[in-house]
Amino acid sequence: VAIVDFAIQNNIKILVGTSGWSKDKLDALRDKMVGKSATVVVIPNFSIGSVLATKFAAEAAKYFDAIEIIETHHTKKLDAPSGTALFTAQEISAARKGRDAKPVTAGNPAPVFNGVPITSLRIEDAHAEQEVLMAGPNETLYFKHVVDSHEVYAQGLLLAMRKSPGRTGLTVGLLNLLEEK
Template sequence: MIKIVVAGFNGRMGSTATKMVLANETFELVGVLDPLEQKKNLSEFPEYAQVDVPIFTDKETLLSSQPDVWIDFTMPEFALEHTQFALENRICPVVGTTGFSEADISFLTNLSKEKKTGGLIAPNFAIGAVLMMEFSKKAAKFFPDVEIIELHHDNKLDAPSGTAIKTAEMISQVREPKKQGHLDEVETLQGARGADYDGMRIHSVRLPGLIAHQQVQFGGIGEGLTIRHDSYDRSSFMGGVALGCKEVMERNELVYGLENLL
């Protein structure tokens, strides 16, 4: 039985993750974390009426629950601190919060090696999204002209999304840096061409009603290729989260990207 805590359980993704852990026979939910929550136990919420799980408001007290895995769906400004804290206490982090820099990933990876503790930071936990990124990387060998369009709900704080950045990173491994579009093109409205990553462009859409969607559009002479993934419900991410919780227990360092566990 893997003992798990969920940080950010009141959020949309955190709530979905909490319910996934409760429903999984190989997991035991030993605590949830929210520094602003007034309630002391999940049983005080109508949807968790029969669940006896303590609510913690600080991470130090949470250690009393002796968790094996720390699931984190919080805010970008807290995720680095939480992941560092988990690793320092030899708790395996499974992190879906985005906004980490390359320096953050490097620091946390080195810390995990020092502590010999497994962990996972994944911009996207949907299996289909991971395949979309892998297929895009393969296609980029033959179609170096590519633009990424990511679409999310209007409450998402970071742009571009972690998935879009991860996709661009994977494409750049096989694609030489190349400035796309006309050499003399001019933006008559600033930002019209999107963010620039090694010459490829990333566009972010934020609208109510969306969940998480991404389209990777390739152009060639006389043809085009579009690779798209859509998450219509947050439950689409839970298979990847559950896989991550199991896999990190078997590892002794942190990995970045769910594709590294498949």
């Protein structure tokens, strides 16, 4: 955070990759930028596929009452649930206008974040994987994203580096850069 504060105070453009910043932290950052000409681009996830899966899941979530997120990572990952799972839950909650989701799996003891149950699995040698399950009467919809190589993050990073220089103010999320013409 200190380097971002330095960039804002000195009107420097900065690209930050982190999934750990809450809405409150981003709002505080936005407030610090008032009257400054700095550019701060915060990308919680550099995977284009992950960003699109979250977008599609949030749109579909408007039409289902039962929703769960299951995310899997390697055992060395420190956070659980992942920042991406928390962001996905936040986007689903926003799309549902705060209506809590029922769990898809009856009796699921998973903790609930932003009204969405999230199950976090940490498995030796697992790659990054996130699945959003939605269920309605007689149907189940799955949005699943799997990272097989860390190379996918390089593509999103290159996109962010190409699109960031022309921006001003605070931009949060790779989707905002993807959708830019």
